[in-house]
Amino acid sequence: MSSKSPTEQYTYVRNCKQTTFCSGIPLVDLSKPDAKSLIVNACEEFGFFKVINHGVPMEAISMLESEAMNFFSMPIIEKQKAGPANPFGYGNKSIGRGGDVGWVEFLLLKTNQEHNSPTLSSAFGQNRENFRSVLNEYMCGVRKMACEILDLMAEGLNIQPKNVFSKLLMDKESDSIFRVNHYPACPKKNHNDDENMIGFGEHTDPQIISLLRSNNTSGLQISLRDGSWISVPPDHSSFFINVGDSLQVMTNGRFRSVRHRVVANGSKSRLSMIYFVGPPLSEKIAPLPSLMKGNESLYKEFTWFEYKNSIYGSRLADNRLGHFERIAAS
Incomplete structure (x- = not known):
């Protein structure tokens, strides 16, 4: 991979106008009895919410960061020794x-640590085992939180059994992945520039x-x-949760995957760590019968493997679920 500077190597997008911070992001305290109803409401309205009292040790978060x-x-x-x-x-x-x-x-790493050995060996050398240990402690905490959130979702939707979602994460063949993104500080073109550089273009997961934690940038x-x-x-002390495409299908559109993006900060670098909860490759993704209530399915059934293959070469902003939507007869 080239060692040229970013501006020499790529043409970047500066089309993202400044937006205002929103104080209305749904907040869920996982220790409170109303957590399940708040989660359902947030998934229906935003496809996104913030959780506190999540149980992931701050020490584990800080060490991995x-x-x-x-x-x-x-x-x-x-760094390139760990790539491409x-x-x-x-x-x-x-x-x-x-x-x-x-x-x-x-x-980008597997949540199954055995698959990460070549990458970690190449990039971290003698520090490999320390990084592996810190990563494992963090992912164990996030996995436990994810199971709790998924079970609360099922309870809030009155689905039985309540592990209908979390069992996909706990399956030994779960295709979950872990990603660490680093966005270097990106100064604006000039003092009056009201546009920001795109760090990661708009997309749904x-x-x-997805369970996201970032530094205070x-x-x-x-x-x-x-x-x-x-x-x-x-x-930096909370986690943000995104509804993904697969959950949108499983709830027959009741929950909607949220489109999101990242803009580069002009003065500070940003670090985010995301745990993506994926089902086994052979898992059939379709609306849950208990949520249908006589309604027709909005989506064709597909396996997670088929969906991954279909989006492999797509653009970030594409409506990737569009290929699997049922078109109502006219």
């Missing part, structure tokens, strides 16, 4: 195979849910149902 920043602070030639991302490993600027680029570098934006964009105030 520190290790990640140490990695991204290394010379490019050292295909799809796992280290990537820089290029996002996926659809031609999208952003002001971002990342490390294809999995069931702004940049994340979500799209509301009317198509307007709002900026999410950063909160």
Whole structure:
């Protein structure tokens, strides 16, 4: 991979106008009895919410963030030993195979640690086992939180059994992944510039849910149902939860996957860590019968493997579920 500077290597997008922070992001306290109803309401209205009292130790969060920043602070030639991302490993600027680029570098890993050994060995050397240990502690905490949230979703929807979602995560064949994104500080073109550089273009996540934690730097934006964009105030001690395409299908459109994007910060770097809850590759994705109540399915049944294949070369902003929607007869 080239060691040229970002502006020499790619043409970047500066088309993202400033937005205002939104104080109305749904907040769910996982320790309170009303958590399940608040989660359902948030998934229906926003496809997005923030959780507190999540149970993930702050020490584990801080340690992994520190290790990640140490990695991204290394010379490019050292980081490239963990790449190129295909799809796992280290990537820089290029996002996926659809031609999208952003002001971002990342490390994409399996949540099954056995699969990460070659990547970690190449990039972390003698520090490999320390990074593996810190990563494992963090992912164990996030996995437990994810199961709790998924079970609360099922309870809030009055679905039995309540592990209908979480069992997909706990399956030994679960296709969950873990991603660390680093957005270097990106100064504006001039003092009066009211546009921001795109760090990660608008998209929905294809999995069931995504659990995001970032440092105290702004940049994340979500799209509301009317198509307007709002900026999410950063909160380094909480987690943000995204509804993904697969959950949208399983709830027959009752929950909607949220379109989101990241804009580069002009003065500070941003680090985000995302745990994507994916089902086994052979899992059939279709609306749950208990949620249909006599309604027709809005989607054709597909396996997670089929969906991953269909979106592999797509652009980030594409409506990737469109190929699987049932078109009503005219």
